[in-house]
Amino acid sequence: MALTQRYRRLAPLALVGAVGIALAGCGAPGAPSGGGGDGGGGGDNTVTIYGTIVDAEAELLQQSWADWAEAEGITIKYEGSQDFETQLGTRAQGGNPPDIAIFPQPGLFADFASRDFLKPAPEEVEKNANEYWTKDWVNYGTVDGTFYGAPLMANVKGWIWYSPAKFAEWGVEIPKTLDELTTLTETIASTTGAPAWCAGFESGTATGWPGTDWIEDYVLRDSGAEVYDQWVTNEVKFTDPEIKGAFDKVGAILLNPAYVNAGFGDVRSINSTAFGDVAPALASGSCALTHQASFLAGFFPEGTNVAEDGDVWAFMLPGKTESDSAVTGGGEIVGGFSDDEATQKVLAYLSSPEWANSRVSLGGVTSANNGLDPESAKDPILQETIKILQDPDTTFRFDASDLMPGAVGAGTFWKGMVAWVNGTATDEVLTQIESGWPAG
Structure with a gap:
């Protein structure tokens, strides 16, 4: 969303296709040549991978497969780009795709699969997916009944961060229901x-996105997965009573000056407070609770002990009942543009527990692969995240705003959250957000 490519929002899918068509055949400046498959690559055992993961994360990604690739005699060439969506569309339309792409959004993945750019997943990849991933995850890699790709990494949102010492002092316990x-x-x-x-909620041009996470968590927990899925496709509109109900319940906290914004000001200060700035406030004790994904751990002051008996810890936002186990999050889906032997081997490895343990052990990420050992993660919150992702009773849904058209998910929804916090009436905000949906 804001910190790394893992949290960055994506361009509208329609734009990806339009730009790809417009530039097809022109050649993208600086675009690398394809790999060992249909992209016309650099040798029978060279596989090119293209994704959004850049900088230090890209180095860890390449480290995660280095030993395996050397043992297999395969050269993997990875390129990360901040212009992934546009460039991938250009290259696919021009007949020069990479062998493999790591898609940070199921909708974008499905778009490329439905246009016959992607090859159906190799048999071993499908076998790994069915054995090591839940049905929800397998469904995200399935388009029109055909399985095209397995998940890679994953993250879970909806953590409520708090101070264990303060909870003990106040004599309160972790809540088990909303x-x-x-x-x-x-x-x-x-x-x-x-x-x-x-x-x-402040995040530069992406200001407002933390508010969408609040709403998504409440829609899933309060209205259920069926309503959530219909909301993502606009069968259930923002103006529907179910969605308004989620806004009302979130607003009971976020719009109540008796409950926010500890350490920063009044309700409207939410929009001017950078999302990462709440971490030091929580660690210092000026704030008791905050809602954010596991990556908030990176914003605590140096020396902060993030542990169940430490300075700060977190619990998952509960559901309507103690038995509810629905969560929102994100992740990547891996798709192949080539079906040559080397590419198939790489795809199979990336869908395996062996790769998941290799990458997670390097730090900073998690996976929903059931063959992953939670102890591979050094961060205790990431260990808890892995347990949630691996639980067969967990209902997982991708971040709704990432699945909606960009004009809504990264447009009117973000802006609507800002207006809502600034005092615009809920009904007006919901109508404004709904107006972002493309006609037809």
């Missing part, structure tokens, strides 16, 4: 005489 979360909020506010929550 109603108990409301009671916890009231108890902390009355005990301390200060708002319980801090929140930050």
Whole structure:
């Protein structure tokens, strides 16, 4: 979304296709040649991989497969690009795709598969997917009944960060339902005489996205997966009572000056507070609760002990009942443009527990691969994330705004959250967000 390519929002899918068609045959400046398959590559055992992962994360990615590739006699050439969506469309239309692409969004993956750019996944990849991934994840790699690619890495959103020492001091416990979360909020506010929550929506041109995560979590937990799925495709509109209900419940916290914005100001200060700035406030004790993904751990001051008995810890936003286990998150899907032997071997390896353990052990990421040992992750929150992802009872759904058309998910939805916090009435905000959906 903002920190690394893992959290960066994507261009609208329509734009990807349009740019690809417009530039096809022109050749993208600086675009690398294809690999060992249909892209016309650099040798029978050379495989090119293209993705959004850049900088230090890209170095770790390449390190994760280095030993395996050497043993197999395969040369893997990876390129990460901040212009992934546009360039991949250009290259696919021009007949010069990479052998493999790492798609950070199921919708983009499905777009390329439906236009026959991607090859159906090799048999071993499909076997790995069915054995090591849940049905929800396999479905994200399936387009029109054909399985095209396995997941790679994954993340879980919806963590509620808190101070274990403060909870002990106040005599409160981790809530097991949404109603108990409301009671916890009231108890902390009355005990301390200060708002319980801090929140930050500021993220440059992407300001507002943390608010969409709040809404998505509540829609999934309060209305269920079926309504969530229909909302993503606009069968259930933003103006529907189910979605308004989620806004009302989130607003009971975020729009209540008695509950926010601890350490920063009034409700409107949410929009001017950088999303990462809430971490030091939580660590210092000026804020009791905040809602953010696992990557918030990277924003705590040096020396902060993130542990169940440490300075800060986190619990997953609960559901309507104690047995509810639905979460939102994100991840990547791997697709092949080539079906040559070397490419198939690489695709199979990337779908395996062996690769997942190799990459996760290097730090900073998780995977929903059931063959992954949670102990491979050094970060305790990432270990908990892996357990959630591997739980067969977990209902996982991709971040809704990432699945919606860019004009909505990265447009009117973001802007609507900002307007909502600034005081615009909920009904007006919902109508404004809904207006971003393309006609027809």
